[in-house]
Amino acid sequence: MxxxxxxxxxxxxxxxxxxxxxxxxxxxxxxxxxxxxxxxxxxxxxxxxxxxxxxxxxxxxxxxxxxxxxxxxxxxxxxxxxxxxxxxxxxxxxxxxxxxxxxxxxxxxxxxxxxxxxxxxxxxxxxxxxxxxxxxxxxxxxxxxxxxxxxxxxxxxxxxxxxxxxxxxxxxxxxxxxxxxxxxxxxxxxxxxxxxxxxxxxxxxxxxxxxxxxxxxxxxxxxxxxxxxxxxxxxxxxxxxxxxxxxxxxxxxxxxxxxxxxxxxxxxxxxxxxxxxxxxxxxxxxxxxxxxxxxxxxxNLNLDEDSGIDFDASGSFSPNDDGMNDVFQIPGLAEKYPNFIMKIYNRYGNIVYDYSNNGKTNPMWWDGSANGKRGGDGGKVPTATYWYIVDFNDGKTKPYQSWVYLSK
CATH class of the missing domain: 3.80.10 (Leucine-rich repeat, LRR (right-handed beta-alpha superhelix))
Structure with a gap:
């Protein structure tokens, strides 16, 4: 060698x-x-x-x-x-x-x-x-x-x-x-x-x-x-x-x-x-x-103890244009927190709805369209459970997070 x-x-x-x-x-x-x-x-x-x-x-x-x-x-x-x-x-x-x-x-x-x-x-x-x-x-x-x-x-x-x-x-x-x-x-x-x-x-x-x-x-x-x-x-x-x-x-x-x-x-x-x-x-x-x-x-914690909003009333909706429960809305949210911000995610973590209310009394609630884009079934997301986060945007109340079920 x-x-x-x-x-x-x-x-x-x-x-x-x-x-x-x-x-x-x-x-x-x-x-x-x-x-x-x-x-x-x-x-x-x-x-x-x-x-x-x-x-x-x-x-x-x-x-x-x-x-x-x-x-x-x-x-x-x-x-x-x-x-x-x-x-x-x-x-x-x-x-x-x-x-x-x-x-x-x-x-x-x-x-x-x-x-x-x-x-x-x-x-x-x-x-x-x-x-x-x-x-x-x-x-x-x-x-x-x-x-x-x-x-x-x-x-x-x-x-x-x-x-x-x-x-x-x-x-x-x-x-x-x-x-x-x-x-x-x-x-x-x-x-x-x-x-x-x-x-x-x-x-x-x-x-x-x-x-x-x-x-x-x-x-x-x-x-x-x-x-x-x-x-x-x-x-x-x-x-x-x-x-x-x-x-x-x-x-x-x-x-x-x-x-x-x-x-x-x-x-x-x-x-x-x-x-x-x-x-x-x-x-x-x-x-x-x-x-x-x-x-x-x-x-998965309930962080809304002091918000005074009943989120349980908004557990599901069906955007099928039948005039009943067609949008995901949270009663009293805009009245109590007019500057709220809401983001909704699909199961893969992609944002399907990103909305800032900016003081409006008549919010543009989510109708199941991807990224909040209106205009026909082509933009609608599929039947599934979606995760949403509400930022009350008042400088003191902690954000709230939960699920909403979308059915057709």
């Missing part, structure tokens, strides 16, 4: 053939304060080894069937993925990195990760989103950290953490041309070997987790996004932190953070896990009863 030791300041390695590549069949040791740059695709055979204690710059694809690591006694090597075209990281070999930097300005996904990367030091997210396939994942080992996490650079859509330190997982997702970082966190486990997995999904949760099935204290559920948080090993109990974001989180949550709770799907319904809200960080933290699928929801 060939063995190479590099301890010069700068080295450039390449292997030229019909298909340009760097081919490592032996052992390559990169000493501290040594820079090595590989400008072509890198291939490591099953018996190959790279031990990096310096700075290794990789500009193109990497297929590792051997072993990439570092000297535990030195622990200062950094591998830089810094190409200008999409880079694929694959292979069946073990890849242990002390520090790693992702810095690739390619549009969409700059990196395609088809294997596990174990990070022991710091991961620097400079530029480029990492697309993780079925087997691809970033695993942060005990004591590891990251910097630079943003909408421009994150792990799409999962990450793993092993160790005792608290951790905010640098995950996110995309939809069409929109890329967004959507972190979730855990408090510090008691065990160094404890292992947690987090994945963020920017998709309709109602497909598998019905928003209608929930505990009585749970109001409207965020059905635009959800997280999977699993304890894969160990027995430590941790608190869970979720975040909200105006890009992915519905307005009935993002605009009313004081009423947000964490909910967990228990296999048949959404369970109220409660939580303490931090509006500065756009986050909520709860000591949860189990792990699994989580999302955000509104509290």
């Amino acid at each position: 060939n063995k190479y030791i590099l301890n010069t300041c700068i080295a450039s390695l390449f292997y030229a053939s019909l298909h340009a590549q760097f081919l490592n069949k032996g052992e390559l040791y990169i000493a501290s304060e040594t820079e090595v740059s590989v400008y072509e695709d890198s291939f490591l055979n099953s018996d190959a080894l790279i031990s990096n204690n310096g700075d290794l710059f990789l500009f193109k694809n990497v297929l590792n069937n051997g072993s990439i690591g570092f000297d535990n006694n030195i622990s200062n090597g950094t591998i830089y993925f810094i190409g200008e075209e999409k880079q694929t990281i694959s292979g069946e070999g073990e890849t242990n990195l002390f520090n790693v930097e992702f810095n690739n300005p390619s549009q969409d996904f700059a990196f395609v990760l088809e294997k596990e990367l174990n990070i022991y030091g710091t991961s620097f997210f400079q530029d480029g989103v990492i697309l993780e396939d079925l087997n691809g994942i970033l695993t942060f080992r005990n004591g590891s950290s990251y910097e630079g996490y943003s909408d421009n650079s994150y792990a799409n859509n999962k990450a793993r953490k092993i160790g005792k330190n608290e951790f905010l997982f640098p995950v996110g997702a995309y939809k069409e041309d929109v890329f967004v970082a959507r972190p979730a966190g855990i408090s510090a486990p008691d065990e160094e070997t404890c292992q947690f997995y987090v994945a963020f999904n920017w998709e309709n949760s109602d497909v598998n987790y019905s928003g209608d099935q929930k505990e009585i204290t749970v109001g409207l559920v965020d059905m635009n996004e959800y997280w999977v948080i699993n304890r894969e090993s160990g027995s430590s109990e941790v608190a869970v932190t979720l975040t909200w974001n105006s890009v992915t989180t519905p307005g009935f949550l993002a605009n009313y953070p004081e009423n947000i709770i964490i909910v967990r799907w228990d296999g048949s319904k959404w369970i109220d896990e409660g939580g303490e809200v931090n509006e500065t960080e756009n986050s909520i933290t709860a000591t949860v009863s189990e792990y699994g699928v989580f999302t955000l929801a509104r509290k």
